Amino acid sequence: MSGLFDTTGFPPRWNCGAWSDALGWTHIVSDLAIFSAYLAIPIALGFFVLRRRNVPFSFVFWLFVAFILSCGVTHLTEAIIFYRPIYRFAGLAKAVTATISIATVIALVRVMPKALRLPDIKAANDRLRNEVETRQRIQDELEAARVVLEGRTSELTLQSHRIGAAMESAWVIACQWVAETGEIVWEIGARRWQHELNLASGHQGFAFWRDLLGESEAARLAVESMAAAADGREVEFRCSVLSRDSHTLEVRLGGTPDRRVAGAPATITGMARLI
Numbered sequence: 001m002s003g004l005f006d007t008t009g010f011p012p013r014w015n016c017g018a019w020s021d022a023l024g025w026t027h028i029v030s031d032l033a034i035f036s037a038y039l040a041i042p043i044a045l046g047f048f049v050l051r052r053r054n055v056p057f058s059f060v061f062w063l064f065v066a067f068i069l070s071c072g073v074t075h076l077t078e079a080i081i082f083y084r085p086i087y088r089f090a091g092l093a094k095a096v097t098a099t100i101s102i103a104t105v106i107a108l109v110r111v112m113p114k115a116l117r118l119p120d121i122k123a124a125n126d127r128l129r130n131e132v133e134t135r136q137r138i139q140d141e142l143e144a145a146r147v148v149l150e151g152r153t154s155e156l157t158l159q160s161h162r163i164g165a166a167m168e169s170a171w172v173i174a175c176q177w178v179a180e181t182g183e184i185v186w187e188i189g190a191r192r193w194q195h196e197l198n199l200a201s202g203h204q205g206f207a208f209w210r211d212l213l214g215e216s217e218a219a220r221l222a223v224e225s226m227a228a229a230a231d232g233r234e235v236e237f238r239c240s241v242l243s244r245d246s247h248t249l250e251v252r253l254g255g256t257p258d259r260r261v262a263g264a265p266a267t268i269t270g271m272a273r274l275i
Contacts, residue, residue, distance in 0.1 A: 004092060010085035024082060031079040038072025056118065057111045063104040070097040160188070168192040171274040176258070179225035179266040182209035182218050193274055196243050213239055213251065221253070229257040229266035241274075250275040 014024060042065040049061045074097055077090040167174065167189030175187035184206050197212060210218035217239040228235040237253040255270020 004089040005086050006088060007085045010087050012085050013082045028079045028082055031075040035072045035076040035079070038068050038075065042066075042069045042072075057115065060104070060107050060111055063100065063107055067097070067100045067104045070100050073097075163188065171196075173272045173274075174270075175272065176267055176269045177209060177225070177255075179229045179257070179268050180222060181265075182222050182225075184208060185267060196249075196274070197241060213241060217241075225255075225268050226266065228255075229260075229268065232257060235268055235270060 013019070045061055045065050045068075049055055049058050049065075055061060070093065074090065074093045077086060077093055080086060081090060168191060171192065173187055173189045173193060175190075176185040177183060178185065187206065190206055193206075193212070206212050208218065209221055212218075213221065220239075221235075221237050224237055225235055235253065235255045235257075237251075239251050239253075240248050241251055243249050251272060251274055253270065253272040255268040258267045258269055260266060
């Protein structure tokens with residue numbers, strides 16, 4: 001390696017030819033500036049590849065790092081030769097640069113078909129932008145639908161409250177029940193009945209007809225409900241119950257069998273009035 005820096009037989013470049021100060025310093029400053037840039041560029045590329053580990057064809061980036069750095073070294077030696085003629089080292093630097101350059105060209109030629117098949121960045125960005133806009137539009141539509149739905153729900157809630165209040169004032173219940181067991185599936189307007197018939201405190205409506213009618217009358221209603229469901233006819237049922245102050249009240253109940261669903265129990269939807 002000591003022979004690489006042997007300057008025997010070579011004069012400094014200042015002494016080889018008629019160099020003016022302006023021409024000489026133009027070469028020196030330009031070579032040093034190029035070396036500075038060629039040093040900064042591979043550092044930036046190396047930092048990028050190390051931080052982004054999913055970079056495609058990263059080995060090509062490293063070849064560019066070596067190629068640009070070696071080119072920078074050749075420009076640095078060109079500036080040094082003006083004062084110290086290390087032509088042997090300059091020749092080695094150029095040979096290394098030439099080897100790396102050829103290797104970089106070969107690598108580029110090999111990866112070019114694969115690189116051309118990579119998704120176009122602009123097309124990918126446009127597609128992503130379209131997806132974002134589509135999602136935003138859908139979100140806006142959902143938000144508008146939510147507002148409409150909330151308004152409609154409020155209207156239905158108010159309407160249901162009004163219907164329930166009107167039915168309670170008339171001692172009427174709308175409900176659906178299971179024909180065989182008498183279980184109440186849903187009901188509207190039962191709160192006043194609950195108070196008048198002195199059901200247990202905190203009980204919300206009726207769970208079964210037996211809560212209202214008693215065991216015997218509920219069993220008779222179940223028989224009539226099953227028969228009506230089997231024949232497809234309406235249920236008409238009457239019985240008497242006692243109020244909380246022991247007054248006799250009449251219950252009139254009517255309903256229509258619901259359409260049967262395979263495997264589901266028969267149900268009746270109708271209305272009951274307390275007289």
